[in-house]
Amino acid sequence: MTEHAHQHGEKAHVVGYGQYILIWAGLMGLTGTTVALAGIELGRWxxxxxxxxxxxxxxxVLNIFMHLRSEDRTFxxxxxxxxxxxxxxxxxxxxxxAFR
Amino acid sequence: MATSVVLAGAEPDFYHTVTKRKGILSWILTTDHKRIGILYLGTILVFFHAAVVLGFLMRLEMLKPEGALVEPQTYNTFFTLHGIIMIFLFVIPIVPAVFGNFFLPLMIGAKDVFFPRLNLFSWWLFIAGGILALTSVFLPGGAADTGWTFYVPYSIRTTTNVIPALLAAFILGFSSILTGLNFITTIHRMRAPGMTWFKMPLFVWASYATSWIQVLATPIIGITLLLVIIERLFGVGIFDPTLGGDPVLFQHMFWMYSHPAVYIIILPAMGVVSEIIPVFARRTIFGYNFIAYSSLAIAFFGSLVWAHHMFTVGMSDTGMFVFSLLTFLVSIPSAIKIFNWVATLYKGSIDLDVPLLFVLSFIVQFSIGGFTGLMLGALSVNIHVTDTYFVVGHFHYVMFGGTGFGFFAALHYWYPKMFGRMYNKGAAKIAWLLSTIGFNILYIPFLILGYAGMPRRYYHYLPQFQTLHVVATVGSWILVLGLGIMFVNLFLALRNGAKTSANPWGGETLEWTTPSPPPLENFDEIPVVTKGPYDYSKYEKAAQEVA
Incomplete structure (x- = not known):
């Protein structure tokens, strides 16, 4: 827990590099999926x-990179x-x- | 309202507090919410007067069916600039940025907003956006001629300076978002002890609801305008039908912001009305909770009705039914406000002073704007009058007859607090009378012309419309005369007006407990709030005893 977090009584939100890289790879994979699906005829789906x-x-992105999961409930x-x-x-x- | 307020009389007012910066730098680098409010007032009034001149010239142009003053392309530029400046640089920011900044912290018993530097940054963004919008007029290519709506595909194809105008609107949007964010945080975190949510003044409630729309809806217009820029620069084909894009999608995304923007514009003015009526009727406001909740309801439902601007573009019947229904629903919280204001006036000890006169004009004119809005929400009528002067008339009754007059009311109500002096009330009443008469002579013919089939934005028109156009133009002269008297009177009072007390109107909200003008940090001691904001029970008891 950082000193800053101690001072404000916040929960620690330390995330390792490994997890960041994993999530980043996941995001890239999802982007690739979006691009791939664009070439398939799925109709309204x-x-x-x-x-x-x-x-x-x-x-x-919100939860991992922007640390929302460790934020106050109000936020x-x-x-x-x-x-x-x-x-x-x-x-x-x-x-x-949908109704045209 | 407060029981333990200490007047900060020993402190110099915020104009005369010694700061580390002098002269112009003490203004343009200030983080004091009151100075930032004054900065907004000064800059917005410059933009307002420029747009009034453009509107005035447009009315002169329409004196004759074949045109009287300028070339068609210049006329297109006039109405585009008039719209962009009036919408993005006047009616959207005028009440929240000027009076929100100056009075919101005072009304909740705070020393400043939660993010003072962000507040200054918002003003600088506003200036940058405003300068960019005006610069676009003089760059090679000429001023944008799309109208303030930037409809595609024309905005993609015109060779005028659309990109600078779009970027200007984008930057102004950021300013608006940051101001909204600041106000939401300030209201949540900085209310004085004892000021629960339902002891907040109704202007604060209105500002809170407005701020949420600013934060949630403005990003949509931001990304939409950026997409138009991308389409112009790279031909991506998002909105242009010849490239496989969908121009109706642009309209959806444009109005997703631009209709809620109407409520960004009108809600703070409604907050002003809710402040002024109890003070000048000497009555506790009728239906406080309903007015507070109606602000949130207007913000919510008002954000869901955007496609009523698009009933003739080929939407599905289901879509038109849903958006027409939602449009009718949003009239309910608006009517709640009107009824509660009128009920507050009923049996009040009414003092027809200048701020209340402007408020009465607001109520009548906003009601006309609201009723004509309901006509436009009805599918059958809408199809008949779409893109006619009827829409322009309705729009101006809400924007100018509502928010414009709400701004004039706020300016005359809070002027003594902001500047420590009182204006000439006789001149102010003449200005009110001329403005109200001129406004209605100008815009009632618009409603009739539109219903008779006069299209908006047309340079030439059929001869049978000339009489009403001439009447409207004469109305614009009376209106401009009224505005001229108003602003000259207020300007002269800055130097010559009689000095006022802390509470010249007998208001009960916290801003009236500090000296006029307030000291730098507003209060010597943060007040403790024990009562509601409009406690006029002593007057009501006295009135009952007399009766």
Missing amino acids: VIITALTIASVKGFL RLFVLVAGVVLLIFICLTFFDY
Whole structure:
């Protein structure tokens, strides 16, 4: 635990290089999957698949690289609100695209 | 409101506090929220007057059906610049950036915002964005001619300076996001002891709801504008139909921000109205909780109605039904506010002083804007009047008749606190009268013209529309006269106005417990809050005894 974390009574969020590299490789793999799936005819599933992969990537970046998992509950709640709003925006947009 | 407030009378006011920097540097490098508020006021007023001049010239141009003043391309530039400046550099920032910065910390009993340096950085971003927008006018290629909406595919193909204008809007968006972030954090972390959520002034509630929209919706316009730039530079084909892109997607993403922006614009002005009415009616505000919750409801539902700008672009019927329904829903919290304001005035000891006069204009004009908004939310009417002067009239009733007059109300209400002097009230009342009359003579013909079929943004028009265009132009002259008297009066009062007390209006919120102007750190001691913000029970009891 760092001195800074001790001073503020925060939880330690030390992440080893190995884990960073592993997550990075995972993100690259997911990017490759997105690109590969773009060339396959999946019909209406293509957007759902792409958004799901993007969401998983966003989740990993927020939690690992931006240390959200070791943050205060208030901050996690704020990010959750932002995520839910984004989800609502996307769903509402598809009231147009899905019913044309 | 507070029981243990200590007046900081011994301290010099924030204009005269000795700081390590002198002269202009003590302003442009300040981290004091009050100075930053004044900086915003000065710069935004410069932009506002420039945009007023453009609007005035546009009205002169429309005196004759064949055009009276400028070439068509110049007219396109006029309405584009008028829109960009008024939207991004005036109505969006004016109330939150000026009065939010100056008064939010004062109203919650704090010494400053939570991130003072970030606050200064927001102002610098605002200046950078504003300068870039104005510079784009004079660069080779000419000013952008897309209208403030930057609709594709035209914004991808026009040879005018669209990229600098887009970048300017992008930078201004960052300024807005950072201000919102600062206010959310300040409200969560820096409220005075005892100031629970439901003892906060309603302007703070409105600022809180606004800040969430700024943080959540503004990034969408940022990425959308960047995508247009990428498309212009590299021909990627995101929005351009000839490259396989979808122009309707641009409209979805543009309005995902730009409709909530309407609520970024109107909510703080509603907060101003909620502050002024109880003070000048000497009544505890009616339905405090409903007004507070309605701010959050407007912020939430207002963010979900964007596609009502797109009923004629070929959306699915389901999409149109859903967005029409949501549009009608957002009128409910707006109406709650109006009813509660009017109920507060009912049986109040009304003092028709300058700020309340502007507020009354706000209520009437915003109501007209709201009702015409409902007409536009109805699919059948919308299709008839889309892209006509009816939309422009509705829009100006909300933006100018609402927020513009809310800004004038706020300026006349808080002017004594900000500058320590009182303006000439007689001149201010004349300015109010002329502004209100001029505004309505200008924009009522817009509603009629639009319903009769006059398209917006047209340089030429059919001769049968000329009479109403002339009436509207005369209205613009009266309005400009009113604005001129207002700002000259306020400017002269900076030097010649009578010095005021700490609380010239008899307000109960915390900003009135400090001297006018306030000292650098606002309060000698952080106040302890024990009562709600609008406790006028002593006046109400006295009124009952008299009755």
